[in-house]
Amino acid sequence: PNYFLKAFSLSAVGFTILNILLLNFRTIEWHAEMGILHLLLILTGLVLGLVSATAFHNASHGNVGPKPVNTFVGELTANFSLEDFRCFKVGHMLHHMHVDDPELDPHPPRGLTFLEFIQKSRKKTIGCITKLYFKSHGENSKTRKNVLAQLVVFHIGAAMKLMFWFLLFGPVGFVFFYIPAFLSYFFGFAHLNYISHQDEDGEVKIHNHYEGAFYRVMNVLTSGGYYHKNHHASPGLYNPGKLTTSAVRPRVGNLRQSTSVSS
Secondary structure, three states: OOHHHHHHHHHHHHHHHHHHHHHHHOOOOOOOOOOHHHHHHHHHHHHHHHHHHHHHHHHHOOOOOOHHHHHHHHHHHHHHOOOOHHHHHHHHHHHHHOOOOOOOOOOOOOOOOHHHHHHHHHHHHHHHHHHHHHHHHOOOHHHHHHHHHHHHHHHHHHHHHHHHHHHHHHHHHHHHHHHHHHHHHHHHHHHHHHHOEEEEOOEEEEOEOOOOHHHHHHHHHOOOOOEHHHHHHOOOOOOHHHOOOOEEOOEEOOEEOOEEOOO
């Protein structure tokens, strides 16, 4: 019952300590003169945001090497995106188990514009994980307080992470590198999930997107992330664009299913 609360608390305390250390040893300076270096920082941030989102997502499936390496990459990229690795894994597992179910999928896009999808996805994800929590541990005053504490501590931790990246990179690095990277991660990940689950003949279907310059570039930067139909068929592949077999056994953490797909 305290799985998330312990993780969120450890994260909040850990980043608070790191921030105190950085405040004592880091000199904060701002140089506002715009130059080629700043443009390169923006471009690097935009690219790294997509690469980080790809690694984060794949780490949630256990696709990034041996378990210690996978955990390190998952934690690093989760903290970079102000998320929690454990919480994301649970929410993403629910997405794969209940794809496009209007009640059980944490982020079904059906009937929503892209902006509405962005606005509602986090609230829906929290709702789905909370329902699972109550299903596992019962819904009573104690568990409701636990969920409330989880939300409060999570957001405190996210604020501490944001401060950490600001202190680590400094104002210039934060504005010209971290913010573009975060926006790239956030909107890239949202767009991928939105555009890949759309209506076709009155039914929501999962799509692969690979035609056109935009998707060709994005598939390079996200290691085939827009081959989303392939990903749902075989979550154990880091690059679903490489899926060519007609019978693949997918993997979602410890969850295994039997599925066939033609690429």
